[in-house]
Amino acid sequence: MNRKEFFAKVGFGAATVLLPACIAGLATSCSSNNEESTTAPTTVDFIIDISTGSLATDGGFLVSKNIVVARVDATTFLAVAAACTHEGTNVNYVSASKTFHCPNHGANFSSTGNHLNGPGTGNLKQYNVSLSGNSLRIYS
Ligand code: FES
Known part of the structure; x- marks a missing residue:
């Protein structure tokens, strides 16, 4: 052959x-990759230990309960819905610009979740954060 x-x-x-x-x-x-949800969690209240893992370092981030939680510095943390408003891919935190970036098609969001540019039009829902010792509370 x-x-x-x-x-x-x-x-x-x-x-x-x-x-x-x-x-x-x-x-x-x-x-068409519509399996991921762009729906942000509504009722949220949980605690993450920041003494170890990604949130122990400035610029680190993780996704928990469909929320991306990022550490700007020792006392400043951000929490927004993880699912990109375009097609639902989880966004990453970009510490250099203090923004969130979707690796799928390139949408960018501000530190508070506002859509800056790229595909999609909606904002990422922002959540409240409160730090007490090594316990970071994320709540709606
Ligand atoms: S899924 Fe995020 S830009 Fe398309």
Whole structure:
């Protein structure tokens, strides 16, 4: 079998396998990636220990309960809904600019969750934070 014959057979075989899967909605590569939710958590009240892990270091961040929590410095923390308002990909904290960035299509949000640019139009919901010792409370 030469190269042309191989690709002709594989290409036809892949189409034969994927087409029915796409029609049935089974193949994720065929979907429009709408599986992630852009809905922000509403009633929120939980505590994170900041003495270890990502939040022990300035610029660190983590996602907990669909909220991205970021440490600006020892006394300043941010909390906004993690799901990008475009298609729901979790945003990352960018410490250099104190903003949130979506790695999927590049939307950017301010430290308070306001949409700055990129795809999507909505803002990320912002949550309250309160620090007591090493306990950071995130609440709505
Ligand atoms: S999912 Fe965030 S910019 Fe598209």
